Amino acid sequence: MRVRGYSCRHFEFESWSNMRTQNSSAAPKRSFHLVKKELKGQLPRVTLLVVLASVGAGVGLIQPLLFKSLLDNAIPAADLRQIVLLLAGMVVVPVLSAGLHSANHYLRSYIGEGVSQRLRQELFDHLLHVRFADLEQFKVGEHIHRLTSACGKIGEVYVSEHLLPFVMNAILLAGTLAAMAALNWRLCLLALLAFPLSYLLTRKTRGYAQGLYREFSKVLEDGKSYLHEVFPGLRTIRVFNAETHEKMRWHRWIDRHWRVKAKVHTFHELIRTVMPEFINYTAAGLIYGYGAFEIINGRMTVGGLVAFVAYLPRSYSVLQALLGTHVNLQEARVNAEMVDALFDLSKEPSGETLLPSTQMAGAALTFQNVSFDYGRGDFGVQDLTFHVASGEFIGVVGPSGGGKSTIFDLILGFYAPQSGMIAIDGVNLRELSLATVRSQIGFVSQDTFLWNDSIGKNILYPDRGDDTDRSRQAAQEAQIDEFIMALPDDYETVVGEQGMTLSGGERQRIAIARALLQNPRLLLLDEATSALDALTEQRVRTAIDKARVGRTTIVVAHRLITVLQADRIMVIDKGQIIEMGNLQELLARRGFFYDLYQAQSLDLPQSVL
Ligand SMILES: Nc1ncnc2c1ncn2[C@@H]1O[C@H](COP(=O)(O)OP(=O)(O)O)[C@@H](O)[C@H]1O
Ligand SMILES: [Mg+2]
The missing domain is CATH 3.40.50.300 (P-loop containing nucleotide triphosphate hydrolases)
Structure with missing residues (x-):
């Protein structure tokens, strides 16, 4: 996109201090609100998922009980028929579990993807209307990253892999713990010890995880921003023989990405695999030891202990999943913060008043004491006052950087003046609907x-x-x-x-x-003939002369010849009108315009000589 100012921010890999995603503890409201809205919309599917998860949890609980019956009843009674039935059950149950698991997984992904799509759609709609002053705070690569990856992560990581599994795991855990408590409540208490330990682990690592994901996202955004700049800039890179320079910049990015990615992987492994396994093995040892003691004391059968131990991986896989979702939550949260930073940008202010298109052939335009700067402290335009009558042809000239394009930016409502008033057909631009204003401007x-x-x-x-x-x-x-x-x-x-x-x-x-x-009723041409050769320029000038009939026309021109036919010419420098009048008047002043006229080797009209 090449709207003035937008997309121009220079890319810097090392801009670490420049992170606009804060270490805030407040939840990223907008994204999470949209997540809720989408989940509500998908309530039938979410309900089906919970039902399937509950049935799945129930089916999963049967297997260890089959072991118990086999060891404690069927084998001691040498009941062959019962043994065959139990074995058949042991085959059917896992098949059923696998089926339920697949359905479950499909539903989760479907719902999560729905959330990502809604976020992407709403964020895109929002960005299409954000004020340029706000958009310019972000690089194009950041917009792209947030619209694609960050929104995707919220759906995939938060909804599919955190929120929905969390609900399902809670159901599974409740069932498993009930079954374990029924077998032996003392052992169950022992097994439960793992949970507060894991909770402590997640608390201690939350801050680190968020910092890590922020760093990782920043690296990804920087990479996209760089690539977005480097290919359009290839001609300049080659002309300056800067291939090695760019190669090194890209290399530095690869290196950074590599290091951060390694950290992310290590952290994932530690939280999702190493810690749960450690807790699992330690607890299993304790349970076997204490279980043996319980059997000796006659409070438990061997089959009971085997069944209990068979439940253990189930309860620990839930634990593992909960630890995993802790990691996912931090990752999703960081992404939601990034998406929210874009949702927080203000939209272009637009009034409600419609600008009638039938009023006069050309629109009338008024600037009254208009001042504006782009926020860099220097001028854009300063205290600008002029009136363009309906049907008038105005030429605008002046040194580059003087504020000519800024005048157009203000008329089009791309930026709002800090003070003063702009009016079209006598109506304050602030009150007018931007869409109707723009529909009547050819730019x-x-x-x-x-x-x-x-x-x-x-x-x-x-x-x-x-x-x-x-x-x-x-x-x-x-x-x-x-x-x-x-x-x-x-x-x-x-x-x-x-x-x-x-x-x-x-x-x-x-x-x-x-x-x-x-x-259009108002035609704005900003140096539209600057890149034309003299002959084509002449033809386009003729075209403009035809096109401006019945319209108001403002032409910013580098070459004076383009605007010599204008009713009036405005000379703009340092954001102010320094001279204004028709050709004769301006030449007679022998001021800036006169010098410019002579510098462009134009013949002076007889009247001025
Ligand atoms: N998007 C922007 N952000 C910050 N400053 C800008 C932006 N666009 C223009 N400027 C600054 O505003 C001043 C006027 O620019 P401009 O209106 O483009 O001049 P002209 O069209 O007369 O060459 C210049 O100093 C320029 O650097
Ligand atoms: Mg310009």
Whole structure:
């Protein structure tokens, strides 16, 4: 995207201090609220999942009881029929368990994926409307990472692997503990000791886990941001022979990624496998020892102890899952914080008043004491006051960086002035619906943006069907039809990413055609002829002259010749109007404009000489 200012933040791998995801303990509300909303929407599936999990837990509990019956009853009684039946049960139960487990897994993934998709959709919708001033705080790579991976992690890691398993494990644990307590409550208490131990472990590692995941996410975002910059910048890299420099930057990223990833893996292994196994083995030893004592004292049968020990892995796999979900929760939480940081950005403020399109042919525009800066402390525009009447043609000239494009940014509502008022047709821009304002403006920006799509689609953007006649007419007006028709696929020719396969001048004329198709009441052209050769510029000038009939037109021009026909010309420097008037008046002043005029070797009209 090439909206001014957006996407320009320079990429730096080492910007560690610049982490905007805080170490806050407050829950990331927006994301979790959306998770809840989606789960509510999927309530039938969630209910089915809980039912399946309960049935699964019940079925799973049968197996150890079959062992007990075999050892304590069937074998001592030498009852062959019972032994065969029990063995059959031992085959059927695991098959049933596996089936239930698969159904369970499918449902969990389905529900979790639903959560990710909802987050992605809502975040995307939100970002489409966020103010540029807010968007600029983030790099494009960060938007991409959060929209794809971070949203995905919340659905996958939080919902599928934490929340839903947590509910299911709680059911399973309750059943398993009940069965164990029924066999021998003293042993059950002993087994339960593992739980407070694990809880302590999760408490102690929570802060570390969050820090680790923040670090990991930052690395991933930085990598995406870098790649997003490096390929479009390849020409510059090669011209400066900077391949080695970039290779080293990428190498530093790989190295960082490698180190952090290794830490993440080690931590996962420790919490999910090593610790539960350690607790498991220790507890199993204690239980066998104490169990032997219970058997000797006649409080337990051998079959009972075998059954009890068979429940152990079940209860510990629940423990392991709970420890795993602790890790998942921290990871999901960090991702939710990152997503929330984007949800927290403010949307463009828009009024409700509709701007009628039928009022006058061209829109009237007023700037009254308008001041604005981009937040860097320096000017954008300062105390700007002017009025453009309906149908007027205004030329804007002045040194680069003077604030010309900023004026357009303000008219389009990309930024809001800090003070003063902008009015269209006498109505304060703040009160107007931005959508109606924009629908009446044809805007060609300084750096033209084209989609990687056919020229026809680009001209008819956003989707005005297949109106070839209209797109051709607009292209003819913009002096680009001839060029397009000479291409092998004429209007079907695909222009490459950001219009890469076209020259600057060709891109500009396609953008002019696109703007004209809007049939705007206010036409804003920002250096739209800067990349054209003198001959084409002359033709586009003729086109602008035709196009501005019945419209208000403001043309920012680098070359004065483009705006010599203007009703009035505004000279902008340091965010202020330093001169304004028609050509004769400006030349007669012998000021900045006069010097510029002479510097561009233009002939002075007789009246001025
Ligand atoms: N998105 C932005 N963020 C911060 N500063 C900006 C941004 N866009 C422009 N500026 C600054 O505002 C000033 C006016 O810029 P601009 O309106 O683009 O000038 P012009 O179009 O006359 O060349 C310049 O100093 C420029 O660096
Ligand atoms: Mg500019």
